[in-house]
Amino acid sequence: MCQQTRVDTAIPYYHRFLERFPTPGDLAEATEDEVLAAWSGLGYYRRARLLHAGVKEVVAQYGGAVPRGAEERRGLPGVGRYTAGALGSIAFDLPEPIVDGNVARVLSRLDRIETPLGRAETERALWTRAEALVAGPRPGDFNQALMELGALVCTPKAPGCGACPWAADCAAHAAGVETSLPVPRPKKKPVPVSLTAVVATRGRGADREVLLERRAQGELFAGLWMVPMVEAGPTQLALGDEAAGSLRDDAQRCAREHGVSGTLEADPRGEVIHVLSHRRYRVRVWRLSAARTRPESPLVPQRLDGLSELGVPRLTHKILSAALPSHES
Template sequence: MSTTLASAEIRAFQRELIAWFARVKRDLPWRRTRDPYAIWISEAMLQQTRVETVIDYWRRFLARFPNAAALADAREEDVLGSWSGLGYYRRARNLHAAALAIRERHGGVFPRDPELVRELPGIGRYTAGAVLSIAFDAPEPLVDGNVARVFARLFELEAPLGSKELERELWSLAERLVPARGAGDWNQALMELGATLCAPKKPRCDACPLARRCRALAAGSVETLPRPKARRASVEVELEVLCVERDGAWLFVRRPSDGRMAGMLELPTIEVAAAGRERLHPIAHAAGVELRASEPLVQVRHTITHHRIRAQAFVGRTARRALPEPYEWHASSRLGELPLTGLTKKVLRALRS
């Protein structure tokens, strides 16, 4: 059932939350600009990544690719290199593809029309709402994880996260609540409330500007909302990684151009369960590599979504300099610029420490 909201109530929500935001908002670098390109980059980075981590990446990315035209002119390899360490690399590939589309369809200028923005690769309803409302103050709604939690509690929404029913209700509320003026502040205030006070655990309702309007607080159901979605069981994965360094260069494998972490570079890796007793031998054989040690040199742990990975690294050597695709040599001095997978970075760090 759809939540009922009177106009006076909507205005009170807007007034109280925006006033609170003006008092407490964090000073973040992307909040000092109205450049839609810079805001778009921050939004792409902030999906799945913590604010503290994003700040440096955002500054470096903008220094290297200051506008959509510069990003469109870059090689995807360089864009992935600047993204390396942030994870979820599809975001970087989508940014690059969207920059190309902006150059081609809109003369390099970020469009203002919501329809045109949502047609860009990788830009969904949330990102379009965020960029248009923050950069142009357009009355566009948005819902992200923080907003979902705030709304679920404010309006006591019982449908579980991820359900169609909850999605519908959240977007309907966002559309009805977004003000005609000050939409950027409203949207940011909602996200700020979710990020700072209305936290998943132990929300600070005593400091919340909307406490007296919060239905979950009145009903004592704050801790149980939003209802969680069914969790996927975690999967243990055991990998073996081959580390071959020769004449100041490391041997990498280029991942396929589609699928997970497409186009990234990783140390030759094999899943133990898939390899059976052969273990590293298929890789070593294809690359003409001899294993130097039968015992692993280092072991690292890594998590990707619900996969809990244990990787053991072995050292190898090869007499062959020219190797077929997908093998590539890259100088140790350039490792910082390469689009390396997170696991490969961890292994290389562990080897050097």
């Protein structure tokens, strides 16, 4: 959970997750929907799917206990060098390195590594140094101390070199260039994507249902429940916001392609902006009531008060909030 997510954000999810799945066996037996529901709101759902796949294998192949052998650990779904090292050193006290963002910052400064993060030579230098350092006693404690040093002392903007046990050996500190290291990896700008979403509802009050589709494997948001969406048509992109007619065409096309009909409102309900690491979505939200589906429609009616039982990403909640003012995202 803490890969790509701040610890204080992850903590409540972590507690709820362990309450819901107290043992590896409970998690292995859960459906993907149940696992994604417990992960909902945390983002980067690939982590949840890989965790689920990894735990299933731990239960099926190793009787529910993570294997001690490095090769077996590295063979589990979703376990790369970082996770294998975290398990090896912290759970089994084996001398295996970990390089996360905090460790990379400390070691880049300690050795004054001036090539950008992410580049092969930088990564090699960091892992080699981490491997040499962890070879001493109590590797699990050492790795955790190194991560904490990065989190609490060798911080990005104002490193506390005066309180650092490595100050005398630190090349960046000696040269006074601490804050210019590490050199960040070149950032890619998120690609703008323009979408049209149709929130199709039926029923009223507490019985109101919304039609959602479960995204297929291999698609973005795989396994998660989304409202029907299409990419904005070329006319809309060319003409901009004034092209109200073409906006409605997109909404009608969206409904048609998803096998749903009903009463489409004359104007969009609003717009949602949602930014992921690689994409910036701009979603026009339309409302369609008294929805009816054709037999081939992939849409499934879901009660609004039952969405917490499903894997529903934040983007879906934002869209529902724009269309249905009573829905809280």
